[in-house]
Amino acid sequence: MFILGPNISNALIIYISGRVIDELINESNTKVEEGNFKLLDILHHFTSGMKSISTEMMYKGTDELRSSCGGAGFHVASGLVTGFTDHAPLPTFEGVNTLMSQQSARYVIKQVKKAKTGKKCKNYFEYINHLSQLISSKSTAKSIEEC
Amino acid sequence: MRSAFYLDLTTGLLEESKEKDVVKQNELFAPEVQKMAKYHLIYIMFLFTRTSNAKTTFKDSRIKGVIDIVLQVFALK
Numbered sequence: 413m414f415i416l417g418p419n420i421s422n423a424l425i426i427y428i429s430g431r432v433i434d435e436l437i438n439e440s441n442t443k444v445e446e447g448n449f450k451l452l453d454i455l456h457h458f459t460s461g462m463k464s465i466s467t468e469m470m471y472k473g474t475d476e477l478r479s480s481c482g483g484a485g486f487h488v489a490s491g492l493v494t495g496f497t498d499h500a501p502l503p504t505f506e507g508v509n510t511l512m513s514q515q516s517a518r519y520v521i522k523q524v525k526k527a528k529t530g531k532k533c534k535n536y537f538e539y540i541n542h543l544s545q546l547i548s549s550k551s552t553a554k555s556i557e558e559c
Numbered sequence: 560m561r562s563a564f565y566l567d568l569t570t571g572l573l574e575e576s577k578e579k580d581v582v583k584q585n586e587l588f589a590p591e592v593q594k595m596a597k598y599h600l601i602y603i604m605f606l607f608t609r610t611s612n613a614k615t616t617f618k619d620s621r622i623k624g625v626i627d628i629v630l631q632v633f634a635l636k
């Protein structure tokens with residue numbers, strides 16, 4: 413369970429985040445048709461970064477699950493072998509992950525610089541406005557439920 | 560928290576160095592930049608799922624609770 417659990421959670425979160433990104437892409441397409449290109453920058457940040465993260469999670473996760481099955485994991489009948497070989501090139505295709513996450517990082521660095529000049533970051537980047545407070549804060553939780 | 564820590568650490572390192580931006584991001588502090596992007600995006604994915612879960616109405620009301628547990632596993636692992 414300690415191997416399967418995190419991988420199932422990764423798969424579900426990737427799926428749900430993908431749907432949110434889909435909605436954002438549709439919203440952006442509508443705005444682009446109206447001549448508004450504002451969402452393109454943030455979409456590039458999300459899509460390049462999530463491509464890198466999700467393909468890495470997929471690659472490592474499938475390999476983890478395959479090796480957990482012992483010898484059976486190497487057997488074609490397990491379904492893991494074909495799945496793994498089909499998806500293994502994804503971290504390389506359409507932009508190597510290293511490059512993708514670096515492209516994504518540039519937007520975050522821009523946001524941090526913006527926050528340091530006194531301007532407020534909005535929406536998903538709001539936590540950047542309170543970096544120092546977040547780092548110096550201490551948890552008062554005494555049990556898992558309180559976390 | 561993890562994302563905030565790496566953001567602060569990496570941007571601090573980038574500010575201290577007097578090299579060109581490209582050299583700092585692609586060579587000198589490339590591993591830190593990668594880590595920072597990774598943890599930031601994990602946080603963003605967490606946020607996406609949490610807001611989407613709060614907005615969505617499921618036919619089976621128990622699903623929300625299951626996704627909450629999935630979110631906890633994703634955040635803590």
